[in-house]
Amino acid sequence: MKISSIEDYQRVYKQSVEQPEEFWANIAQNFQWRKKWDKVLEWNFTEPSIKWFQGAKLNITENCLDRHLEAWGDKPAIIWEPNDPQEHHRVLTYQQLYEKVCEFAHVLKNNGAKKGDRICIYMPMVPELEIAVLACARIGAIHSVVFGGFSAQSIADRIQDASCNIIITADGGYRGTKLVPLKNIIDDALVQCPTIKKVIVLTRTRTPVSMIKGRDVWWEDEVKKVETQGATDFPAEEMDAEDVLFILYTSGSTGKPKGVVHTCGGYMVYTGYTFTNAFQYEPGEVYFCTADIGWITGHSYIAYGPLTQGATTVLFEGIPTWPTPARLWDIVEKYHVNILYTAPTAIRSLMSFGDELLEGKDFSSLKKLGSVGEPINEEAWHWFDEKIGHKKCPIVDTWWQTETGGFMISPIAGITKTKPGYASLPLPGIQPVLVDENGNIIEGNSVSGNLCIRFPWPGMLRTTYGDHERCRTTYFSTYHDLYFTGDGCLRDEDGYYKITGRVDDVLNVSGHRIGTAEVENAINMHSDVVESAVVGFHHEIKGQGVYAYVVCPNQHGDPELTRKDIMMTVTRIIGAIARPDKIQFVSGLPKTRSGKIMRRILRKIAEGDAENLGDTSTLLDPSVVDEIKEGAL
Numbered sequence: 001m002k003i004s005s006i007e008d009y010q011r012v013y014k015q016s017v018e019q020p021e022e023f024w025a026n027i028a029q030n031f032q033w034r035k036k037w038d039k040v041l042e043w044n045f046t047e048p049s050i051k052w053f054q055g056a057k058l059n060i061t062e063n064c065l066d067r068h069l070e071a072w073g074d075k076p077a078i079i080w081e082p083n084d085p086q087e088h089h090r091v092l093t094y095q096q097l098y099e100k101v102c103e104f105a106h107v108l109k110n111n112g113a114k115k116g117d118r119i120c121i122y123m124p125m126v127p128e129l130e131i132a133v134l135a136c137a138r139i140g141a142i143h144s145v146v147f148g149g150f151s152a153q154s155i156a157d158r159i160q161d162a163s164c165n166i167i168i169t170a171d172g173g174y175r176g177t178k179l180v181p182l183k184n185i186i187d188d189a190l191v192q193c194p195t196i197k198k199v200i201v202l203t204r205t206r207t208p209v210s211m212i213k214g215r216d217v218w219w220e221d222e223v224k225k226v227e228t229q230g231a232t233d234f235p236a237e238e239m240d241a242e243d244v245l246f247i248l249y250t251s252g253s254t255g256k257p258k259g260v261v262h263t264c265g266g267y268m269v270y271t272g273y274t275f276t277n278a279f280q281y282e283p284g285e286v287y288f289c290t291a292d293i294g295w296i297t298g299h300s301y302i303a304y305g306p307l308t309q310g311a312t313t314v315l316f317e318g319i320p321t322w323p324t325p326a327r328l329w330d331i332v333e334k335y336h337v338n339i340l341y342t343a344p345t346a347i348r349s350l351m352s353f354g355d356e357l358l359e360g361k362d363f364s365s366l367k368k369l370g371s372v373g374e375p376i377n378e379e380a381w382h383w384f385d386e387k388i389g390h391k392k393c394p395i396v397d398t399w400w401q402t403e404t405g406g407f408m409i410s411p412i413a414g415i416t417k418t419k420p421g422y423a424s425l426p427l428p429g430i431q432p433v434l435v436d437e438n439g440n441i442i443e444g445n446s447v448s449g450n451l452c453i454r455f456p457w458p459g460m461l462r463t464t465y466g467d468h469e470r471c472r473t474t475y476f477s478t479y480h481d482l483y484f485t486g487d488g489c490l491r492d493e494d495g496y497y498k499i500t501g502r503v504d505d506v507l508n509v510s511g512h513r514i515g516t517a518e519v520e521n522a523i524n525m526h527s528d529v530v531e532s533a534v535v536g537f538h539h540e541i542k543g544q545g546v547y548a549y550v551v552c553p554n555q556h557g558d559p560e561l562t563r564k565d566i567m568m569t570v571t572r573i574i575g576a577i578a579r580p581d582k583i584q585f586v587s588g589l590p591k592t593r594s595g596k597i598m599r600r601i602l603r604k605i606a607e608g609d610a611e612n613l614g615d616t617s618t619l620l621d622p623s624v625v626d627e628i629k630e631g632a633l
């Protein structure tokens with residue numbers, strides 16, 4: 001399954017395009033199936049309908065846990081580094097993780113969970129989060145993990161959308177010096193969630209919480225009950241390859257976030273295959289991914305991908321800047337990390353604290369580096385390469401999305417020649433194409449266009465939960481017979497791909513995807529606001545910042561207070577991650593005669609490029625533009 005040289009890559013890539021079914025069937029042989037498939041692939045992008053490994057039976061947790069026990073039972077699966085470096089770290093071997101997952105699978109069953117149920121998880125980055133995820137998969141329940149930074153309202157929306165019946169949370173979570181009162185946030189959310197019958201609460205911070213009789217139970221008490229029953233194993237539920245494994249919500253250019261649906265068989269094959277290949281993972285290597293399990297990066301490359309490959313992963317509860325901005329480097333040193341996978345925003349932020357922080361740190365264990373989430377600028381790339389990798393570690397700049405399940409365009413560590421800022425070449429099995437506005441495929445090199453994929457891959461999304469039509473219109477209807485990524489891209493003279501950023505109304509703030517419409521809806525909920533328009537602007541650390549133009553004629557207090565009120569509103573409705581960096585009050589928005597907001601103009605002004613606004617003659621009232629230019633922040 002592992003590519004061994006660039007010639008090998010070229011040969012395998014060719015085979016994957018010419019005989020995709022044989023290619024993927026071969027990869028899938030490396031996994032453990034209760035029953036093999038009858039058919040490798042059946043698909044059309046019109047509905048869309050995508051089915052991989054039909055007829056096959058499996059449970060992904062048998063691939064993550066059971067199959068490693070004999071040879072690697074004593075090998076660490078998770079090395080957990082707590083928020084506070086003074087607190088003891090924890091190591092869970094594959095055997096221990098297996099036992100804990102089985103135990104918690106019993107807890108879920110005892111609390112009424114069944115195959116197909118939707119279970120929401122809202123937890124800090126502790127091993128129990130991964131245990132909860134795997135226990136859901138073990139019993140065949142569908143997990144919907146919500147990142148700990150989202151607000152009560154966002155959780156409620158997600159719980160309602162999927163009609164979850166159980167939620168797993170903790171009393172609180174630590175992030176640097178902050179304590180996030182997770183259970184209290186959940187209690188606010190649950191006011192709107194009648195489908196929730198059970199709340200399972202892990203003790204982490206000993207924050208006071210209100211436990212409701214009949215509904216709320218403590219994780220530890222439930223585990224104790226299982227222990228007294230003497231139940232250690234939990235036979236994994238047999239799943240169809242196309243049964244749903246999880247839902248993960250992500251923002252789009254319109255309305256509320258959509259629940260991206262991934263299924264058991266294809267996702268397992270794809271995350272395992274891409275992890276092993278892009279990082280060239282060798283048994284025994286220590287791998288550290290700094291993402292949160294609440295995002296797809298954590299699902300695919302902290303939990304499932306590495307576990308199917310028997311890898312040792314570092315799970316970090318805290319933040320890169322506490323107690324000092326050398327925290328990630330301390331962790332690398334402490335656990336002799338061999339592979340470090342992080343985000344450009346983290347690299348830029350840590351760069352900004354100066355290189356003195358790197359003095360005396362031991363980076364000698366590092367062999368491979370990775371980047372994900374947004375285009376990496378050359379300065380950050382070189383710093384990462386020189387100061388962290390000491391020019392001996394290949395950097396894999398992995399381009400992919402929540403919807404793709406795993407890496408799509410990425411170097412293969414040590415095999416693909418890298419270029420700063422380039423995600424480089426498609427992995428075998430992936431067929432990217434660039435298209436112009438009319439959907440014509442642009443052939444040849446030194447060209448740019450919108451990035452699409454023309455053939456299915458096992459890790460791709462199957463639908464958006466409860467709304468298949470939305471999946472079709474968002475990804476499969478813009479261009480005929482193509483999956484549309486929403487990204488702009490160029491292909492250089494060597495056929496190397498460089499992602500240039502989103503071409504839709506989606507922002508990428510610190511590697512987090514934020515829909516402008518979603519932020520506008522939140523701002524508009526503030527009682528003084530008439531209307532608003534949100535665009536992105538270049539931000540040194542975050543990549544993009546959120547710039548809001550707000551029409552707010554009758555302000556209740558002074559403008560500074562109103563600004564703060566609006567920020568508070570966005571924090572309440574979505575979460576602090578979507579809070580605008582800048583709010584400019586305007587008397588009106590630039591609109592065409594048909595009432596469409598001309599975002600192009602607003603983007604230019606936000607970027608400080610107000611001199612080149614282009615054609616403004618179609619505006620209903622061109623004078624608002626002058627006022628907006630005048631007041632630009």
Ligand code: WT7
Pocket residue numbers: 250296297371372373374375376397398399400401402403423485486487499501502508511512513
């Ligand atoms: C969007 C997907 C994939 C996990 C993290 C984000 C941008 C992602 C790269 C990269 C340039 C990148 C794209 C993509 N993106 N990785 N290596 N180079 N851009 O997942 O929240 O689903 O966001 O992130 O714009 O469409 P996501």
